[in-house]
Amino acid sequence: MILIKNGQIYTMAGKTLNNGSILVKDNKIVEIGTSINAPEAATVIDAEGKMVFPGxxxxxxxxxxxxxxxxxxxxxxxxxxxxxxxxxxxxxxxxxxxxxxxxxxxxxxxxxxxxxxxxxxxxxxxxxxxxxxxxxxxxxxxxxxxxxxxxxxxxxxxxxxxxxxxxxxxxxxxxxxxxxxxxxxxxxxxxxxxxxxxxxxxxxxxxxxxxxxxxxxxxxxxxxxxxxxxxxxxxxxxxxxxxxxxxxxxxxxxxxxxxxxxxxxxxxxxxxxxxxxxxxxxxxxxxxxxxxxxxxxxxxxxxxxxxxxxxxxxxxxxxxxxxxxxxxxxxxxxxxxxxxxxxxxxxGSLEVGKDADIVIWDKHPLDLQASVCYTIIDGNIVYKR
Incomplete structure (x- = not known):
């Protein structure tokens, strides 16, 4: 289980959340919001000052x-x-x-x-x-x-x-x-x-x-x-x-x-x-x-x-x-x-029920200076900068 918190979340489904959180369980997104408490034993990623996008x-x-x-x-x-x-x-x-x-x-x-x-x-x-x-x-x-x-x-x-x-x-x-x-x-x-x-x-x-x-x-x-x-x-x-x-x-x-x-x-x-x-x-x-x-x-x-x-x-x-x-x-x-x-x-978007393919960026991804901080695929952290 992974909780991403405090990020600027671009869902690509019509919503952008400031100081947002995403909860991942197994390989799916199970919750998206602004005040999600970290479940016991969850891996917590603090995305403060960062941007969160779908893969x-x-x-x-x-x-x-x-x-x-x-x-x-x-x-x-x-x-x-x-x-x-x-x-x-x-x-x-x-x-x-x-x-x-x-x-x-x-x-x-x-x-x-x-x-x-x-x-x-x-x-x-x-x-x-x-x-x-x-x-x-x-x-x-x-x-x-x-x-x-x-x-x-x-x-x-x-x-x-x-x-x-x-x-x-x-x-x-x-x-x-x-x-x-x-x-x-x-x-x-x-x-x-x-x-x-x-x-x-x-x-x-x-x-x-x-x-x-x-x-x-x-x-x-x-x-x-x-x-x-x-x-x-x-x-x-x-x-x-x-x-x-x-x-x-x-x-x-x-x-x-x-x-x-x-x-x-x-x-x-x-x-x-x-x-x-x-x-x-x-x-x-x-x-x-x-x-x-x-x-x-x-x-x-x-x-x-x-x-x-x-x-x-x-x-x-x-x-x-x-x-x-x-x-x-x-x-x-x-x-x-x-x-x-x-x-x-x-x-393609960050929505409940979809595959937990999530990327955390230090800047807007269309900025050529941006770098990936984390890549999560199917609920697993596959890359950490």
């Missing part, structure tokens, strides 16, 4: 799939032998012993959505995990949480080098449609069998992985930077009635009015760094502000290892500098990220 969330990264300070041996994010790999799972590659996990929770990042990269048209299954632990199975919040798909330059470049499809944007869209239609036909044959397994179609591992997407249990995570690629992703999602989030959305600010009408959430970034390819030519930290003002729900990502995960608050701060209101910037890495991932019942 931050990166809604799109590749944590553990590209390991730190190593080359090919630790590069497990892209299976570049087949443009259609819906059956591969992030949890089978993510290495929680990698240094980047420690850097993440020491930087106040307690949860992430991590998964395959964008080499393939269908890249595989993302998982939502906590950032502290030794065994990935014990760190899972939800899995699979999304199916990665990719548009634009990356699949073209990878398979052009192999002289096979997709070498054009047309082929990328066609391969995705073809796979979805195969999955629909596969599902229909199972349903027509009416429980008689002797009439089931031959088991297809890839198509089985697509069934939760068709059922709406898993949404598409659509890598799309350029405006035309964003619209292609939307076209296909609407064609088949599939749930989807827009990942990167680099040119989203150019089409914000359209995206507001369409209603898809956007996970924006990485907005810091060199414009390393043509589809990034309109890269700007103004994108989150423009989308937010238009009414698009946004989260901000690092795309780690593109930007080291612990710099997620800095990305939010730079978006704020470019016009995103402070509260919206904070929500983009806490409660909005949780809502977009479908996990707001557990993470």
């Amino acid at each position: 931050m969330i990166d809604a799109h990264c590749h944590l553990g799939l590209w390991e730190d300070a190593i080359g090919f041996e630790g590069a497990d994010g892209n299976e570049m032998t087949d443009p259609v790999t819906p059956h591969i799972r992030a949890i089978d590659a993510a290495n929680p012993m990698d240094k980047t996990f420690e850097e993440a929770y020491q930087g106040g990042i307690t949860s992430v959505a991590t998964g395959p990269g964008s080499a393939n048209v269908i890249g595989g299954q993302f998982a939502a995990i906590k950032t502290f632990g030794k065994r990935i199975d014990d760190m899972i919040i939800a899995e699979p949480i999304a199916m990665k798909i990719a548009f634009g330059e990356n699949p073209k470049r990878v398979y052009n080098d192999k002289k096979q499809a997709p070498m054009t944007r047309m082929a990328t869209a066609a391969i995705l449609r073809e796979t979805i239609i195969k999955a629909i036909n596969y599902r229909n044959k199972i349903e027509e069998a009416n429980g008689d397994k002797s009439k089931y179609p031959t088991y297809d591992f890839k198509l089985e992985a697509m069934l939760p997407v068709l059922e709406g249990k898993v949404h598409l995570k659509a890598h799309a930077h350029r405006a035309d690629d964003i619209f292609t992703a939307i076209r296909i999602a609407k064609e088949f009635g599939l749930k989807m989030t827009l990942e990167h959305c680099t040119e989203g600010h150019l089409i914000a009015d359209y995206l507001s009408e369409e209603g898809y959430a956007a996970i924006v970034g990485p907005s810091m760094g060199h414009r390393s390819k043509f589809e990034l030519r309109n890269l700007t930290f103004e994108t989150p502000a423009v989308l937010s003002k238009a009414g698009v729900k946004i989260a901000i990502m690092t795309d780690s290892p593109v930007i080291p995960l612990q710099h997620l608050p800095m990305c939010a701060a730079l978006a704020m500098k470019s016009g995103l209101p402070e509260e919206e910037a904070l929500k983009a890495i806490t409660i909005y990220a949780a809502e977009i991932l479908g996990l707001s019942d557990r993470i």
Whole structure:
């Protein structure tokens, strides 16, 4: 049991408490208020003069799939032998012993959505995990949480080098449609069998992985930077009635009015760094502000290892500098990220009944001089400065 007292508590659920307290029991928040007495044997943390926030969330990264300070041996994010790999799972590659996990929770990042990269048209299954632990199975919040798909330059470049499809944007869209239609036909044959397994179609591992997407249990995570690629992703999602989030959305600010009408959430970034390819030519930290003002729900990502995960608050701060209101910037890495991932019942805000993922800061987390004093994940103090 842990009692945090005397802190300025930003719940990210509409309340800020001065001289507030949070009581944690087991792995949950059990009480939040201004006058909570410390139970017997509770660990008491005096947060006087400090700021208390929910653990931050990166809604799109590749944590553990590209390991730190190593080359090919630790590069497990892209299976570049087949443009259609819906059956591969992030949890089978993510290495929680990698240094980047420690850097993440020491930087106040307690949860992430991590998964395959964008080499393939269908890249595989993302998982939502906590950032502290030794065994990935014990760190899972939800899995699979999304199916990665990719548009634009990356699949073209990878398979052009192999002289096979997709070498054009047309082929990328066609391969995705073809796979979805195969999955629909596969599902229909199972349903027509009416429980008689002797009439089931031959088991297809890839198509089985697509069934939760068709059922709406898993949404598409659509890598799309350029405006035309964003619209292609939307076209296909609407064609088949599939749930989807827009990942990167680099040119989203150019089409914000359209995206507001369409209603898809956007996970924006990485907005810091060199414009390393043509589809990034309109890269700007103004994108989150423009989308937010238009009414698009946004989260901000690092795309780690593109930007080291612990710099997620800095990305939010730079978006704020470019016009995103402070509260919206904070929500983009806490409660909005949780809502977009479908996990707001557990993470993203400090509320009774939610996971006890709590970070105590010595300054406001969007201040580049701020440091983490304590990180608590699932009710355990995993870092103390």
